[in-house]
Amino acid sequence: MNQQRFLDDLRGQLGRLPESEVNDILADYREHFSLGLASGKTELQIVTSLGQPRLIAQQHLMHSLLDQVKSAPSLWQRGQTLLRVMLLFLVLAPFNFLVFVGPFLVAFCVLIAGWAVPIAIASAAIFAAGLVVASSSSVALGIWTGASLFFALLGTIGLAALSCFIMFFASRLFLSMISTYVQWNIKFIGARGAAGA
């Protein structure tokens, strides 16, 4: 492999990073090549001691992902970043992916189940309300029956809102736990590449 192949290869492997960052990274290796060549080494020698582009790219990708997960401002963006990290894991470290995806899937299922509760309550309330409205035209309701139905409905809607509220915080807790786990995982994989032994 020569310098051009090395740099092209590295650029290809870094493809997921923003263009400016890729150029910045490549500049360091260009400088390394030109100084190495100036000191009398051959391109092949330099490429050999640098190590595989895939390995090097992995280090850079992991570091930048770690930053992204850490600095994602909102819950939604955090979720998106985590999804991207997962896809990357599948490519970079298939074995770790299996370990990683297990707890993630369980957490995900629990979350889905949790969110089903407020949705079920809310739709039951809406359905009941619809039923009452529909039947009130044919069946005359007494004032007390009407009032109690109304308050029962209000209560149900409140219950749905409350469980929505709880689920929101539960989701946030899950996400932050997963992101801690992901960061730990990234560090772990990253370190394995760096030592390169």
Next chain:
Amino acid sequence: MVSVSEPSTNRTDVSAQFKKGILEMCILTLVRRRDYYGYELVEEISKKIQVHEGTVYPILRRLTKDGYFLTYLQESNEGPPRKYYRITPLGRTTQTELVLNWREFNKNVNSLLKFGEKNEPATLFG
């Protein structure tokens, strides 16, 4: 709660993590002494520690991003301008801390190893 299965913590993984930390400490120590440019730093390190030279640059970037180094470009007589790394006050305190921890750790490991040597003959006959 969700049970997190333990990833493959085999010996090579642990030593890799270990090596990376040591590498960071060495880089911080070198740059603390004087400003270095990347190539020179890589040469200096790979003289003593076996590394894939290309993986030193990600560490340099990380240390810069975390605020331990500042970088600046300087023209040279031969070849293109070089990117120099200079340590920051944060980098300096971190280096001091790391080296202190390392010395302490080293001392304890050595005393454990000595203890092991002393006791080996006994276990042979015991």
